Amino acid sequence: MQASHAVSVLLDDDLLAFNRAIGVVRRRNLPVQGITVGPSGQAGVLRLAFFMQADDANAMRLLRQLEKAHGVHSVTVTPVSSPSLTHPSEAVL
Amino acid sequence: MSEVLTGAQILCRELVAAGVDVIFGYPGGAIMPFYHALPEYPGLRHVLVRHEQAAAHAADGYARASGRVGVCVATSGPGATNLVTGLATAHMDSSPVLAITGQVGRPMIGRDAFQETDVIGLTLPITKYNHLVQDISELAAIVREAVAIARDGRPGPVLIDVPKDVQNQKAAYTPPEGKAAAPAPVPPLAQGVDEAARLIAEAERPLLMIGHGVILSGAYAEVRALAEKTGIPVITTLLGISAFPESHPLHLGMPGMHGEVHVNRAIQHADLIVGIGLRFDDRVTGNLAAFAPRAKIVHVELDRAEVGKNVPVAVGIVGDARQITQRLVEAVRPRTCEAWVAEIRGFVRPRAEAFSGDLSPEAILASIYEATGGSCTIVTDVGQHQMWVAKHYPYQRPNTHITSGGLGTMGFAVPAAMGVHLARPGELVWAISGDGGFQMNMAEIATMVQEGLSVKMAIFNNGYLGMVRQWQQFFHEKRYSCTPIWSPDYVKLAEAYGIAGWRVENRGQLDDVVRRANATPGPALVEFVIAQEANVYPMIPPGGSLSEPIEAQPAATPAR
Numbered sequence: 120m121q122a123s124h125a126v127s128v129l130l131d132d133d134l135l136a137f138n139r140a141i142g143v144v145r146r147r148n149l150p151v152q153g154i155t156v157g158p159s160g161q162a163g164v165l166r167l168a169f170f171m172q173a174d175d176a177n178a179m180r181l182l183r184q185l186e187k188a189h190g191v192h193s194v195t196v197t198p199v200s201s202p203s204l205t206h207p208s209e210a211v212l
Numbered sequence: 213m214s215e216v217l218t219g220a221q222i223l224c225r226e227l228v229a230a231g232v233d234v235i236f237g238y239p240g241g242a243i244m245p246f247y248h249a250l251p252e253y254p255g256l257r258h259v260l261v262r263h264e265q266a267a268a269h270a271a272d273g274y275a276r277a278s279g280r281v282g283v284c285v286a287t288s289g290p291g292a293t294n295l296v297t298g299l300a301t302a303h304m305d306s307s308p309v310l311a312i313t314g315q316v317g318r319p320m321i322g323r324d325a326f327q328e329t330d331v332i333g334l335t336l337p338i339t340k341y342n343h344l345v346q347d348i349s350e351l352a353a354i355v356r357e358a359v360a361i362a363r364d365g366r367p368g369p370v371l372i373d374v375p376k377d378v379q380n381q382k383a384a385y386t387p388p389e390g391k392a393a394a395p396a397p398v399p400p401l402a403q404g405v406d407e408a409a410r411l412i413a414e415a416e417r418p419l420l421m422i423g424h425g426v427i428l429s430g431a432y433a434e435v436r437a438l439a440e441k442t443g444i445p446v447i448t449t450l451l452g453i454s455a456f457p458e459s460h461p462l463h464l465g466m467p468g469m470h471g472e473v474h475v476n477r478a479i480q481h482a483d484l485i486v487g488i489g490l491r492f493d494d495r496v497t498g499n500l501a502a503f504a505p506r507a508k509i510v511h512v513e514l515d516r517a518e519v520g521k522n523v524p525v526a527v528g529i530v531g532d533a534r535q536i537t538q539r540l541v542e543a544v545r546p547r548t549c550e551a552w553v554a555e556i557r558g559f560v561r562p563r564a565e566a567f568s569g570d571l572s573p574e575a576i577l578a579s580i581y582e583a584t585g586g587s588c589t590i591v592t593d594v595g596q597h598q599m600w601v602a603k604h605y606p607y608q609r610p611n612t613h614i615t616s617g618g619l620g621t622m623g624f625a626v627p628a629a630m631g632v633h634l635a636r637p638g639e640l641v642w643a644i645s646g647d648g649g650f651q652m653n654m655a656e657i658a659t660m661v662q663e664g665l666s667v668k669m670a671i672f673n674n675g676y677l678g679m680v681r682q683w684q685q686f687f688h689e690k691r692y693s694c695t696p697i698w699s700p701d702y703v704k705l706a707e708a709y710g711i712a713g714w715r716v717e718n719r720g721q722l723d724d725v726v727r728r729a730n731a732t733p734g735p736a737l738v739e740f741v742i743a744q745e746a747n748v749y750p751m752i753p754p755g756g757s758l759s760e761p762i763e764a765q766p767a768a769t770p771a772r
């Protein structure tokens with residue numbers, strides 16, 4: 120997979136919110152890699168991060184749908200030239 | 213002042229506080245404490261359906277007709293799974309439905325207990341919000357939150373899963389203060405109104421395309437004012453039908469797969485499309501690459517995720533359709549589009565009579581319209597009859613056309629019409645189905661009888677799963693594989709349920725029977741025997757461009 124975008128999602132530290140966000144990603148059926156989940160540094164807020172392969176329009180669609188999911192606080196989608204550069208979990212939000 | 217109540221009682225109290233007056237449901241083990249409490253709350257009328265799918269559709273119909281949250285209740289396991297189709301239907305069509313399901317007791321969860329299903333997992337992608345209540349202490353707040361989420365913003369279904377032991381738990385309860393929670397703040401009016409007004413002033417061939425969002429926000433007067441101030445002709449999507457009077461000189465009709473030729477041609481020639489409260493669904497656009505090739509698109513939509521999702525937009529305006537359309541009305545300069553309207557008139561084809569027999573769908577619909585003085589609500593099922601109604605019924609009153617658009621759920625009409633009846637008790641409601649879809653949920657006649665729900669049911673009986681047969685005719689070498697469908701004697705069926713029933717086989721019987729059905733108190737059923745190979749014309753082949761319709765051939769000879 121040639122990653123094109125790094126996605127970072129801040130969401131409620133709660134299984135349902137996590138499930139909802141992952142469900143949105145899964146439903147779009149885009150190739151995804153390097154999924155990590157971890158603390159965000161903010162109490163009660165989790166960071167979900169991954170790389171994906173998508174054109175800019177699809178990346179924007181995913182961003183908007185993720186923003187809608189109940190329990191999601193914010194989403195950033197950054198184009199990447201090489202997946203090895205920065206893992207999105209380390210990206211600054 | 214607080215008092216000690218069970219979880220089930222709190223649930224009922226919160227429903228009353230939220231303004232709920234009708235619940236569609238079906239009891240079972242895991243929801244029994246709720247049903248035990250229910251008789252203490254006479255303000256909550258319970259309608260016992262014959263299948264939980266019908267409860268969800270009825271709640272959906274109630275919500276669409278009333279603009280309020282519709283409520284359905286089911287037990288765990290099979291009761292909850294039976295709701296799924298109805299919730300998916302409501303989700304696709306942005307309908308505010310609250311589903312309450314019983315769940316096995318907390319100590320049993322995750323142990324494959326009797327009638328345990330992960331209903332939260334099942335409904336995650338088809339609800340706006342769902343939640344398994346962990347403790348009675350959070351129950352009231354969750355009900356309030358769920359109702360608010362269902363109703364506010366772009367509406368949609370929500371589900372609360374309540375373990376049986378939480379329903380039996382006791383806790384101090386303080387009723388919410390005042391009325392139901394305030395609606396969420398209206399999103400700020402976005403940029404773009406002036407830019408849209410400029411595009412409207414410059415356009416030579418502008419169109420207004422209006423969808424369900426206009427009905428959900430009640431933007432009827434604003435849309436009409438915009439059309440009349442600018443002279444821009446109006447297209448109504450399937451779920452936008454009845455948002456603009458069909459008799460209005462600027463009304464063009466429905467676009468898309470079964471849209472009229474002149475409507476789709478207008479789209480292909482337009483240089484500006486102002487879309488309000490719609491999502492440019494693929495049944496509307498056909499092949500996206502070929503959709504409206506000359507048009508700039510202005511998209512007014514409450515849900516930001518819809519703007520630019522399917523079609524690229526020149527101007528996206530995120531916000532409430534009514535408020536933004538009002539702003540547009542103020543911002544546009546008066547103009548006319550006479551040359552353009554005349555050009556579109558030149559695209560109009562004489563209506564292709566899809567029928568060879570004398571009992572045409574057009575005649576049936578005209579008869580219903582005449583007999584009701586245009587004052588009834590029509591709920592349609594899915595298939596050919598749905599398209600005939602969408603194309604031929606002359607809707608004049610707002611929000612009187614209710615159908616399953618996004619999911620295209622057969623079996624929707626009959627139960628949804630029960631909900632519509634309860635939302636509009638003094639008005640006539642016709643549920644129009646095919647012989648296929650009617651047989652999916654016809655058990656609900658019993659619900660109507662038991663609950664005294666007055667729904668008039670029309671069955672367009674062509675002996676086929678008609679729309680699928682039509683596709684087989686066009687695209688599968690006329691191999692009518694598994695689409696002929698047998699029906700019972702519907703008049704005898706009506707008799708068995710103790711309701712009035714008629715069979716109409718020719719035009720001569722039509723008006724009299726429709727009038728009698730309307731005049732008969734309570735539910736009534738009319739079977740219309742129509743030609744087997746009648747088709748819906750024109751048709752854009754799936755994935756085809758709006759410029760390439762299949763048009764009517766000489767009417768097929770009925771096989772019977």
Ligand SMILES: Cc1ncc(C[n+]2csc(CCOP(=O)(O)OP(=O)(O)O)c2C)c(N)n1
Nearest residue numbers: 595596597620622646647648649677678679
């Ligand atoms: C629940 C469900 N199953 C299958 C379909 C696929 N489908 C779409 S239209 C149609 C035929 C409908 O036949 P009928 O109810 O007789 O109506 P007609 O098209 O003849 O008016 C079918 C099977 C569907 N939309 N919904």
